[in-house]
Every structure is written in C-alpha cells, then in structure tokens.
Amino acid sequence: MTAIEDRPTTRAMLAQSSDAASRTAAREASNRVKRASRATLAWLATIVFVLPIYLAVSNTFKPRQEILDNPLGLPINPTLENLAKAWGRDDHLIQNGLLNSLLVTALTVVLIIPISSAVSFWISERTPKVKGVLLAIFALGLMIPPQVVLQPIIEILQVVHLDHSYPGLILQNVGGGLMSFAVFVYVGFLRTVPKEIIEAARVDGASEFRTWWAVVFPLVRPATATVGIFIGLWVWNDFLNPVYILGALQGQTITAGIYASLGTYSSDYGQLFGIMFLAALVPIVGYLATQREFIAGLMSGAAKG
C-alpha cells in the first residue's frame, strides 16, 4: 500500500521540484533586473545630486580656457596651476586662514569639552526640579539665531577690550549657543550611565571633581566625540561671528577669508575654485575620517533633541 502510494507522490514531488527550480530561476532573474535597475536609479540620483561638487572639483584642475570651453567634462589637460595660484597669493589667504581657523577651532573644542561636561555632570546630580530649570535655560541657546546676540556680544567684548581679537571670538564660541548643544549631548548621555558606578567612586571617598575627571569623563567618551566633531565643524564653518567679531584688520579664519576675497576674483573661476578646494578639504577629510562617529552622533542628538 505504501509502495503504490509512494510512487505517484514521488513523481509529483519530482515534477514539483523541477517546477520550483524553474520558478526560482525566473524569480532570481527578475530579482537581478530589479537590483540592477535600483542601482542604476540610485547612481543617477546620486550623480545629479553631487553634480555641483563635481563641477567645482573637476574645474579646479582645468586651465582657464578649458573651464569655459568644457565646464562639464573631466579635465583634458589637468593642471595644478589653480591650486598653486591660490596657495601662492601675496596675502597668504590660504595659509593664514587655515592656521587661524585651526587655532580658533582647536581652542574652542579644547575649552568647551571639559567645561560643558563638568557642568552637565553637576546638573545631572541636582534634584529633578533644579535640573529642569537649568536645562530650560540652556535650551534657549539651541534656538536663538546668532543675529539676535551678535551686536550685544561685540559691545560686551569692547568693555573687556577683547573686541577684534581671537580670544574674544573663542570665548564667545565657548559661552554661547554651542555650549547649549554640548550640555544637551552630555546630559542625555549621562542618563545612560549606571548610577552604581558613580556611587562606588563616592564610597571610595573620591571628591566630586575626581569622580567626574577619573570616572565620568572617560565613560562619556562617545558624547565627547559627538561634541568635538560637531562643534569643531560648526566653528570651522562659522562665518558671521569671525566676520563681525574679528573685523577686517585682524586677519581672518578660512571661511570668512574666502568671503573677503570674493569680489576681486569673481571672474577668475580657476583661482576661486582653487581657494575653495583648499578650504573645503579639511572638513571633508575630517568627515570621511569620522564618518561612523559623525552619524552615530547625529542620531544620538536626534533621539534626545
């Protein structure tokens, strides 16, 4: 009985499986088409989107006449002349600008990280009521357009004779809206730090300062990465504050310096692209080097913001 029943079943199974095989093959083929068309669409969209960047980069390496004859193509006679011209300017725009920007950015980040992480730890140890009030005050800084406080800040700096100076620019970077951002990142991250670790340090008799420096600060390193990356980027790219706080006489950061040189070179695209290429190199390389932390930081900010 089993033998009789077995045979047709086996045959049916065989038929079914060959059927299934051809169906799988068909599905695979259609999947491959789908995959290929999705990749094509994705590349098309990406290329259209980054076309402005491609234009700026490829034209950086073309001689002047080629930019006008063939702005879209890859460089036929690639040249470093535009970069050399930008680098070799009499006013040392690039060298001075990069150096000034590096100084302002590094000092702002180096100052803001310990100050804001300490105040965040202090805030997160307060009662919920005090904590709520303090965070509400810091929330102001996240929202205020810089134009609202810029002119009063310049007057305050004049009183202490730090107007038109790099220390003035750096101090207002540290104390302004950027500190709000840092505090929110740190306080948000501190919520995830187990209280027991901090309590254990206290039981050992460590001072609050020591608890923060030796225990908390190393624990919040991902938050420090977020704060360092984003505040570094924003200070580097800042335009409004350097232009008005430093003024024209004190040299400029790279971002403000390019703006100052704009009028004179609007017709010489080659040199303009050269300047821009050199100026954009630092944030782009920084972004590529920290891409993972960059995106993680953005999302941690998003979850808490």
Place this chain on the structure above:
Amino acid sequence: MSRRSESFRRSLGLAPLAWLAFAMYAVFLVYPLLYSVWQSFTNRSPLRLKPIFVGFDNYTEMFADDRFWMSLKLTLIVTVFVTVVSNVIGLLFAMLLNKNTANYRLMRTLVFIPQVLSGVIVGIIWNSMVTQNGLINVVIRNLGLGQGVGWVGTPELATMVVCIVVSWMTIAFCTVVYTASLQSVPAELYEAARVDGAGAISRFRNVTIPMIAPGVTISVTLCMITSLKLYDVLAVLTGGGPSNSTKSTAFYVIETAFSTNRFGYASAIAIFLLALTAVLSYITSGLLRRREAHL
C-alpha cells in the same frame, strides 16, 4: 566635620568648573539676549551718546516697514519650501540608498558631503553655476541653445534658486538622519507585515513611518531653524539681490545693525525673529511628538 562642610569640601573643584560654565553662558548668551530685548525699546545707535526709551516705536515701525515684510515673506517661503522638499527628498533618498553593499555605502558617503560644507562654500559653488557668465549658462551657450538665463537676475528666479540651494544642503542632512532611522527598524517588523499580507504602500505607512517618527521630528525642526536664521548662503550666493528680494529677516537684522547702525531697530527685528522661531519650533515639535506618542 559636619555633613555640610563635608559635602562642601567634596564638591570643591567640580562646582567652580560648573560655575565657570554658568558664568560664561550668562555673559555670552543670557545677558546679550536680555540686552537685545531692552535695546529694542530704545533708539540706541553708536552715533548717539544717550539712547532714549521709545516704548514700542521700533515694533510699530517694523510692522509698517516694507523691507521687513519683504524679508519675512522670503524667509517664510524658503522655510516652507526647504522643510517640505528636503524631508520628502531626503526620505526618498534614504530609502533608495538603504542597502549595505560597498556600492551603496559609497553613494551615501557622496550624498552626505554637502552638509559638512560651510554656507560660504555652498554659496560660491552655486554662485559659479548660476550667474550670467556661470557654468550653467556656459553649457547652454556651448550647446548653442541661446544666451542663457539670468538665474539670479529676477526676484522670482533668484528666490527659486535660493530655495533649491538651501534644500541641497538640508537634503543631505535629512538623508543622513533618515538613513540612520531606517537602519534602526528591525527587519522582522517588515517580515511580520508581509506575512500579514501588507503591500509595499501599507508597509511604508504602517511600519516605516511610525518607526522613523523621531527622525522626522528632528529633521523637520532642524530644517526649519536652519532656514529661519539663513544668512551666509545668501550673502555669498546673491548678496541679497536683485533689489533686496533675497534678503532674509536674519540678513536684514545684520544690515540694520552694522550698515545703518540702528541697534535699537535691529534688536526689535531680531527679537521678532526669535519669537517666530520659538513659536514655530514649539508648534511643530509638539505636533510631531504627539504623532510619535500616538503610534
């Protein structure tokens, strides 16, 4: 040693650092803000020795000022356009690029680049394309399609160009946020929905949208705040022209304070801009948060 002095001793070191932070924040944010509020009720100017209290005169003048209304109109047009367009395109982009192969990772890296460029650089890149002798017109001429178009020559076209350029920056930002949001959605949810017979559209509405709701809140709010304080891109891209048509309210504040030296009036406009930003971001984040909670 009493407990009080013990806790005082223990907090030495950290507390002063915290007070330093509060002091700096007070000097460089809270005080300037209050100062600006006070100043908005005076006729202060660097050319005047003693400012006079003028009550609401600056605000009444502002509401009768055509330049102010023009700037506000531009700011609102750009804000609505940028917020809507960059969130829609950013989400579509993120969905299109949400695959974990080297190919797609490269595309994502490229698409994210505009958000790390400064407004000044973005302004220059696009300015070199859209001016009368810019690259777009060069291409049009080389192809023999005529003399090209003054892309930033008329108020309407210039406004459109500004909207597109600002969106270009914020699309990159939204794409990053949405990509990360999408990658945090567990694949089992989609499987479960598919087993329940949900089609692609239904899966998008009932799985994707609710799961990325926090990403929507942050993207929408940030695009809005960015557009409301827009200044540097405009300064480079169009210089506010033609005939002031692309001067945002933030631009007008800077011009009033530093070119016409009317600190009092500039403060009034700035305080209005702050109030507008606060109200709009409060309303939108409230609405979006409520949606998050519902789902």
